Ligand SMILES: Nc1ncnc2c1ncn2[C@@H]1O[C@H](COP(=O)(O)OP(=O)(O)OP(=O)(O)O)[C@@H](O)[C@H]1O
Ligand SMILES: CC(C)(CO)[C@@H](O)C(=O)NCCC(=O)O
């Protein structure tokens with residue numbers, strides 16, 4: 573079995589792939605100081621709680637936080653006797669190398685999203701990922717990541733308002749019924765919710781215009797369904813997009829004899 577680890581700036585997600593389906597998905601907050609032993613304590617407790625029979629022999633990691641990789645590698649090595657494949661490292665091959673400016677370190681989560689979307693839908697795709705940042709990953713017709721857009725994440729924008737303005741409270745995102753807020757909370761929710769609806773529409777329209785073609789828009793990340801409620805911003809929502817991409821990249825490295 574393959575353990576897929578997707579480490580974002582806010583949350584780290586573990587998912588076990590048995591070759592046909594994901595047996596479970598476990599989420600913890602990202603802490604660079606968490607040790608391999610601490611990961612295992614947490615992981616084994618939950619696996620036992622859910623009564624999952626696991627036989628993990630392989631591990632793949634995507635991490636947007638470089639400092640956590642070392643402890644995750646030790647975790648894979650110590651507890652599963654596995655040498656982890658780490659996306660973005662030279663030893664991890666990708667089906668299509670990214671076409672970006674020389675010296676650019678594309679976020680591994682974005683590379684994984686591009687591979688995943690191409691595997692499921694073919695090329696000419698925009699992936700919108702609502703994580704710590706809201707990212708747009710542009711996938712060419714032949715499946716390469718060719719660039720994109722990075723905007724502040726929804727929760728980050730809400731947090732920034734609260735942090736910077738003494739009179740603004742912490743607010744959770746929700747879909748407001750109206751645009752004109754008649755209290756502070758409603759005003760903030762309107763600004764962020766409708767602001768992001770506009771941001772997604774405008775950026776996707778401009779990407780399509782720049783590429784001079786229609787493109788499918790695939791959304792992922794916990795907040796995507798909330799935004800889809802307003803109007804059809806995306807052609808599809810795929811909760812497991814990044815995890816699926818990790819399985820595809822792992823299989824690709826096996827197929828080319830890299831593992
Ligand atoms: N209705 C909602 N209101 C507020 N937050 C939500 C809602 N639905 C999901 N979320 C949050 O969205 C986030 C989705 O996680 P996701 O993995 O997409 O990104 P992240 O963990 O925030 O960022 P990163 O992957 O960069 O660490 C979770 O933190 C979850 O608590
Ligand atoms: C943009 C984030 C933070 C989104 O998780 C991540 O992909 C990242 O750190 N990227 C590095 C820069 C880039 O992707 O161009």
Ligand SMILES: [K+]
Nearest residue numbers: 580681703814
């Ligand atoms: K993510």
